[in-house]
Amino acid sequence: MADEQQDGKGGAGEQPGAAPAEDRLTYEESGVDYDRIDPLKVLAQRAARSTGANLDGAGAGAREVPASRGESAYVVDIGDAYLASITECLGTKALVADAIRESGRTWYDHIAQDTIATAVNDLVTVGARPLSIHAYWAAGSSDWFDDVERMNDLVEGWKAACDVLGVAWGGGETPCLTGVVEKGAIDLAASCVGIIRPKSRLTLGEDLAAGDAIVLLESSGIHANGLTLARKLAERLPEGYATAMPGGRTYGEALLDPTVLYPPVTEAAFEAGIGLRYIANITGHGWRKLMRHPGRFTYRMTDVPPVPEVLRFMVDETRQTAEEAYGSLNMGAGFALFVRPEDGDAAVACAEAQGVRAWVAGVVEDGPRQVVIEPAGVTLSGESLALRD
Amino acid sequence: MADEQQDGKGGAGEQPGAAPAEDRLTYEESGVDYDRIDPLKVLAQRAARSTGANLDGAGAGAREVPASRGESAYVVDIGDAYLASITECLGTKALVADAIRESGRTWYDHIAQDTIATAVNDLVTVGARPLSIHAYWAAGSSDWFDDVERMNDLVEGWKAACDVLGVAWGGGETPCLTGVVEKGAIDLAASCVGIIRPKSRLTLGEDLAAGDAIVLLESSGIHANGLTLARKLAERLPEGYATAMPGGRTYGEALLDPTVLYPPVTEAAFEAGIGLRYIANITGHGWRKLMRHPGRFTYRMTDVPPVPEVLRFMVDETRQTAEEAYGSLNMGAGFALFVRPEDGDAAVACAEAQGVRAWVAGVVEDGPRQVVIEPAGVTLSGESLALRD
Numbered sequence: 001m002a003d004e005q006q007d008g009k010g011g012a013g014e015q016p017g018a019a020p021a022e023d024r025l026t027y028e029e030s031g032v033d034y035d036r037i038d039p040l041k042v043l044a045q046r047a048a049r050s051t052g053a054n055l056d057g058a059g060a061g062a063r064e065v066p067a068s069r070g071e072s073a074y075v076v077d078i079g080d081a082y083l084a085s086i087t088e089c090l091g092t093k094a095l096v097a098d099a100i101r102e103s104g105r106t107w108y109d110h111i112a113q114d115t116i117a118t119a120v121n122d123l124v125t126v127g128a129r130p131l132s133i134h135a136y137w138a139a140g141s142s143d144w145f146d147d148v149e150r151m152n153d154l155v156e157g158w159k160a161a162c163d164v165l166g167v168a169w170g171g172g173e174t175p176c177l178t179g180v181v182e183k184g185a186i187d188l189a190a191s192c193v194g195i196i197r198p199k200s201r202l203t204l205g206e207d208l209a210a211g212d213a214i215v216l217l218e219s220s221g222i223h224a225n226g227l228t229l230a231r232k233l234a235e236r237l238p239e240g241y242a243t244a245m246p247g248g249r250t251y252g253e254a255l256l257d258p259t260v261l262y263p264p265v266t267e268a269a270f271e272a273g274i275g276l277r278y279i280a281n282i283t284g285h286g287w288r289k290l291m292r293h294p295g296r297f298t299y300r301m302t303d304v305p306p307v308p309e310v311l312r313f314m315v316d317e318t319r320q321t322a323e324e325a326y327g328s329l330n331m332g333a334g335f336a337l338f339v340r341p342e343d344g345d346a347a348v349a350c351a352e353a354q355g356v357r358a359w360v361a362g363v364v365e366d367g368p369r370q371v372v373i374e375p376a377g378v379t380l381s382g383e384s385l386a387l388r389d
Numbered sequence: 390m391a392d393e394q395q396d397g398k399g400g401a402g403e404q405p406g407a408a409p410a411e412d413r414l415t416y417e418e419s420g421v422d423y424d425r426i427d428p429l430k431v432l433a434q435r436a437a438r439s440t441g442a443n444l445d446g447a448g449a450g451a452r453e454v455p456a457s458r459g460e461s462a463y464v465v466d467i468g469d470a471y472l473a474s475i476t477e478c479l480g481t482k483a484l485v486a487d488a489i490r491e492s493g494r495t496w497y498d499h500i501a502q503d504t505i506a507t508a509v510n511d512l513v514t515v516g517a518r519p520l521s522i523h524a525y526w527a528a529g530s531s532d533w534f535d536d537v538e539r540m541n542d543l544v545e546g547w548k549a550a551c552d553v554l555g556v557a558w559g560g561g562e563t564p565c566l567t568g569v570v571e572k573g574a575i576d577l578a579a580s581c582v583g584i585i586r587p588k589s590r591l592t593l594g595e596d597l598a599a600g601d602a603i604v605l606l607e608s609s610g611i612h613a614n615g616l617t618l619a620r621k622l623a624e625r626l627p628e629g630y631a632t633a634m635p636g637g638r639t640y641g642e643a644l645l646d647p648t649v650l651y652p653p654v655t656e657a658a659f660e661a662g663i664g665l666r667y668i669a670n671i672t673g674h675g676w677r678k679l680m681r682h683p684g685r686f687t688y689r690m691t692d693v694p695p696v697p698e699v700l701r702f703m704v705d706e707t708r709q710t711a712e713e714a715y716g717s718l719n720m721g722a723g724f725a726l727f728v729r730p731e732d733g734d735a736a737v738a739c740a741e742a743q744g745v746r747a748w749v750a751g752v753v754e755d756g757p758r759q760v761v762i763e764p765a766g767v768t769l770s771g772e773s774l775a776l777r778d
Contacts, residue, residue, distance in 0.1 A: 040540050041563050043522065047548040048558040055520065058555040059660075062520050074559030078519055078584060083472065087523040087580045089564045129449050131465055134476040135433065136525065138576055151429050159436040166447040169437040170463030173578065174430050175478045178617070180576050185569045187527055189562065191476045191580035195467060197450065217401065228567070271448075 001293075067204045070294060072122035072281055073194070075202065082196035084128035087136075088118035090188040093227045093255075098184070099234070100241050100252040100268035106150040109157030110258040111188065114224050118159040118283070119190040121335065124266045125279040127203035128194030130165060130346050134191035135172030140181035153314035165263055167192075201270055202338035205338075212277050212298060213344035214290065214362035216241055217265060219334030221257035221308045225284045226329050230255055233317055245313045245358045262335045264354045269337065274346050278338035287326045288380050290362075290371050297366030303359055304375045305332035322376045338364065434458075443523065456593045457572045459683060461511040461670055462583070464591065464650050471585035473517035476525075477507035479577040482616045482644075487573070488623070489630050489641040495539040498546030499647040500577065505550040506604030506648035507672070508579040513655040514668040516592035517583030519554060524561030525578035529570035554652055556581075590659055594667035594682045594727075600665050602733035603679065603688060603751035606654060606740050610646035610697045614673045615718045619644055620704055643699035649778045653743045658726065663735050667727040676715045677769050679725055679751075679760045692748055693764045694721035699771030711765045727753065 052064045061079055068075035073086040093114055097107040120130045135158060145151060162169045181187050196202050221232060234251065237243045241252025262281070269276055282289045290299045307315075311332070315325045325331060337358075339347050344360035351358035369382030438458055444451045450468055457464035462475040482503055486496040509519050522545060534540060551558045570576050585591050611619060621642065630641025650671070655684045658665055671678045679688045696704075700721070704714045714720060726747075728736050733749035740747035758771030 051558040169440040386513045
């Protein structure tokens, strides 16, 4: 089961010098209780894994790639190619757009891109090229559709993201689930199918090695993880989402900067022949995602990208420690490419040619499973990460 | 966009001899307002169609099959095979299971099969063999996971259906969407990817012709459409879901009989070399689904299958006319195969060998687009069906 908790976990407990507990805000306090959710995920992952042999000898000419089960997308071998598939939920970010609807915009074009990004950014981590996307938009009441501008923005934004990605919007579901979805709300998700062809593009990390360079790609802001915390913070601020941040933008509008779409970068890298040893989508759990590879490696980050203003604001206002921040938010890095050391600069140039800033920011080392973030004085250890079942 | 309104529309207005309005219950009265939902679906279908050329010349070696856009699953040509994909929502049926939780069972094993069925039964209509399924289970609060028996039933039921189908459960999403999904509720959906190989299996109905036989496959009960009406009826009955039906079973338990899985029948038909000219999944809009083919045909039904007790009960209690009933509920037929007249009996035998009762029940004729149900004295006309945009 792909690990995609949409709200990354913060909270490493009290730290020396941390702000008093009543000023701080962590995930448990926000109401997302991981101890309860994880049993379902673990049960489901095990049951799902047990179906893996269903394709064998079933006459379909297909079999699963078992190693993909710990990765961000599921892979099936169909002979001369692999198929990759995924379903991803936006989470609660649309509630932010709804809260600032009176701002004059609906922001659902951005929300559409966020939703698509949650799916495609995961799909491409296994080396796939996305082909088609299905939309899942479940409203809680018929009156959701009365906001014609919002409907149009959602549709146009969805199409625009598909056009940028060069994928087909194959269809979807637009049910009205009164009694299941909250009145006035909408549950947004995306499913994506992709192809890995030639098969040599399959990226599961078997070749990741000490010495490999870690290339970070910039984020645009919060992306789609950390929204429960972000919304709780808005409740505490006297001016809520309208709070002006130091640079002048309002908190709410900055939260709605759309997630960066990374497939154009991975496609360009494959076309340029840059060997991608591993790929990680930095979503829930923040920089802990850098150590999702099953191997015994230490990830030593010597540089950190600039932190987007909205994340700096959140961290400051919630008095998070650097460990909590880097362990739950993207902190300016939305995606990571792992390449041979000699390919680091080429990978950066590839990303920047696609309009995405990038940096050779770290190196893979043999050692205990951890992420060492030198400029922040933070070490994220492997025990706190249960990403692979 | 696949037309999959989970709650079929009843209501053809007053009929001569119909029961007084205050005794009757129709979809508008149930709160599902199709005039509002349809604009979004139409907007989305048009925008989605405009992305169709995104794959062309994009270096992916793939292009869409445009004719699939009016069908129940989306098809992409990848060279030596087609890929089919779909995402489908269960709808509100889980609320019935939740309402009768004190019955001693959770019924979520049945709910799991219903959810998977909504996806796979649509996918196979284009001739695909399902390969992998992704689960989408979005809860409204962390306490959903406290009902351990229910969690286990959902997981086990999901796995069991995958095992029956010979498909891999590839993964999924189990987010907690506080503020989007109602507290205590869960939004259930399934995504499915399939393969059409050899390409000759592609079934879009180009060869459907007058004289073709219509073979109906039995349903097990309500399946997953008509649940909003079913729930409204339960509110009106003095004993609600515990109401005993004439045969002795309670209304609630009968509603939860799981949807029949039809892929074993289509797989067997393809393997037996029975030419399937067209395939229709009877879901929302009841028997109107028999005329979803874009051609100008009349579908003359000379036989009708037995009506499951729970549907007979619903129709009687809500005082629906036969036209309303056949136009919104499956009325005993969950799936239809269209074959050459000489293949009718073979198709029936094929289904029955898979444990699904079937009947040669009608014939395709040249004529205005309508479904004529002779034993019920009902004609469903084509204007009331907006299934293809």
